[in-house]
Amino acid sequence: MVRISLDSVNALFAAIAEREALYIPTDTAPGIAQFKKWQSGMEMTERLKTSRSAKDFFFPQTENLVDFKVSGKKIDIIDPREETEDFVIFGVRACDAKSFEILDRVFLSEPVDTYYQNRRAHGTIVTLACSRPSESCFCQTFGIDPAAPGGDVSAWKREGFLYLEPITEKGRTLLSGLSALLEECPEDAVEAEKESIRGILKKLPLASLTPDAFGGGKTEKYFDSEKWKSLSEACLGCGTCTFVCPTCQCYDIRDFDTGHGVRRFRCWDSCMYSDFTKMASGNPRLTQKERFRQRFMHKLVYYPENNDGIFGCVGCGRCVEKCPISMNIVKVMKTLGEDET
Amino acid sequence: MNAETLIPKVGVVTEVRIDTPDIKNFRVVGTDGKKLFVHKPGQCAMISLPGIGEGMFSITSSPTNTEYMEFEIKKCGCLTSWLHKIEAGQEITVRGPYGNGFPVDDAFVGRDLLIIAGGVGLAPVRSVINYCRHFRDRYGKIDIVYGSRTKEDLAFYEEILHEWMSPEEKDVHVHLTIDREEEGWNGHVGFVPNYVKELAFDTDKTVIMCGPPIMIKFTLAGLKELGFDEKQIYTTMELRMKCGVGKCGRCNIGSKYVCKDGPVFRMDELSELPDEY
Helix, strand or coil, X not given: CEXXXXXXXXXXXHHHHHHCEEEEEEEEECCEEEEEECCCCCCCCXXXXXXXXXXXHCCCCEEEEEEEEEECCEEEEEXXXXXCCCEEXXXXXXXXXXXXHHHHHHHCCCCCCHHHHXXXXXXXXXXXXXXXXXXXXXXXXXXXXCCCCCCCEEEEEECCEEEEEECCHHHHHHHHCCHHHCEECCCCCCHHHHHHHHHHHHHCCCCCCCCCCCCCCCHHHHHCCCHHHHHHCCCCCCCHHHHHCCCCCCEEEEEEECCCCEEEEEEECCCXXXXXXXXXXXXXXXXXXXXXXXXXXXXXXXXXXXXXXXXXXXXXXXXXXXXXCCCCHHHHHHHHHCCCC | CCCCCCCCEXXXXXXXXXXXXXXXXXXXXXXXXXXXXXXXXXXXXXXEECCCEEEEEECCCCCCCCCCEEEEEECCCXXXXXXXXXXXXXXXXXXXXXXXXXXXXXXXXXXCEEEEEEXXXXXXXXXXXXXXXXXXXXXXXXXXEEEECCHHHCCCHHXXXXXXXXXXXXXXXXXXXXXXXXXXXXXXXXXXXXXXXXXXXXXXXXXXXXXXXXXXXXXXXXHHHHCCCHHHEEEECCCCCCCCCCCCCCCEECCEEHHHHCCEEEHHHXXXXXXXX
């Protein structure tokens, strides 16, 4: 384990940014933090989470898939991608770091999504332990430990220092290039911090939430539940939950006429939208109830069924904070699961 | 499969045939004049006209056709309306093949086959029919029940008359039907589900079925009445798709993705999925 004084963190950022693009969570407006490309003088936010998740780095909101040059009846296909550059994301929380594993199981399974794979290969993730988990947090429900946040390098803030521990080969490479700025410290230097975090976790309002009532094989149990109707009644179908969600990965593919050709891009989509499944012949999900049910059944039943029991939620709490009608996965789990326990 | 699965290949439409008032048949090859890729009966491909959109269509030609692929497309939405406007020589984009296809080389081998289709639903099963006709000795008796609204709505009518119903065919029996009486039609009149019941097939057949949902529903009920088990019946599904490889989330039903786990399902597998199709 190594450490650096928090007063010198800017020098650390500068050293990283000299070699590759560096992104940190920074305050972009009052009460709002987002990941931004680091420039001299930019400070890391004190806020717990960024408004948007970190999934943008690997699965951006929009990306160009392919270009077409159309002339008369002829079509030329152009792969528009340029060489992906190495980058570092600094200050990723444990929940977002876990979301990458969940996205990996979708995009890196055969056939591999090479757009995602390229970014993933070039990105180094430095996580940051959550000194003060918030009321909307429930990552522990899904076995995530914000005291040991994972990533390629894990970091902790404690008493004026930033402590760093490499987890993967990528992480070791990153830190070895910065050794002039870092001082060695005992391996147990952050034990007290970990204990403090785990102490806070136990007192969180959602500490007792468990996913035990859910998982693969529960489709029959919940699909026809009467409760979906009341749960979904107020849903506006705005899709905010899916956009702030670090694990939502449904996407649309569309064409755009640039005036010089056709650009085919993909962009985030939402199963909460009415046209998501709409075909010329009709729509199998006619009301918001079916769309709402799909989102939660996917995270709590279908995804675990296909992925060794891993849930499609990391408990980041963004949907809890952002839903305009205050509906969220916590309420869904409590309402559907209440007969279970 | 193409390593860059979302980047299509250029295909050339070499022939467009008007098959019915709202169905056209498109022959497609690569820019080198050869077939774009090898597929299995029942598999699909993503076809697009850049700037208009991309859609999933079953490959109606049999893999035994080594020269070109065919798509049988009904005009019913935005993309299909544009496709209906194109002429021979037009380039399109194609990617695939996608999906599991019918088990023509295992579960179907040695079996008597009962193929039931309605309207443009003949498209995916035509690939099976012509595959099985090509390797005729591998399969038992082949019965085909095919119906549409009117005589002129019967897809592949010329091929049915001159090839499938040819006296030279070995043990292939075609049963055509149209919804209502019309002049010049001496064949059966009535809906497919009823016709299937009237024909009272032996229950030792493997059934392959594709058509509008209402036809599937009533035919399935009829087959069960005759004593068929869900495990003997295969069908192929259609849902909205974007990626074709189980990632974009659109065709998700329960823990399955129709584009990669389907589109072919055995009825007993389908019955286990939530009723959302």
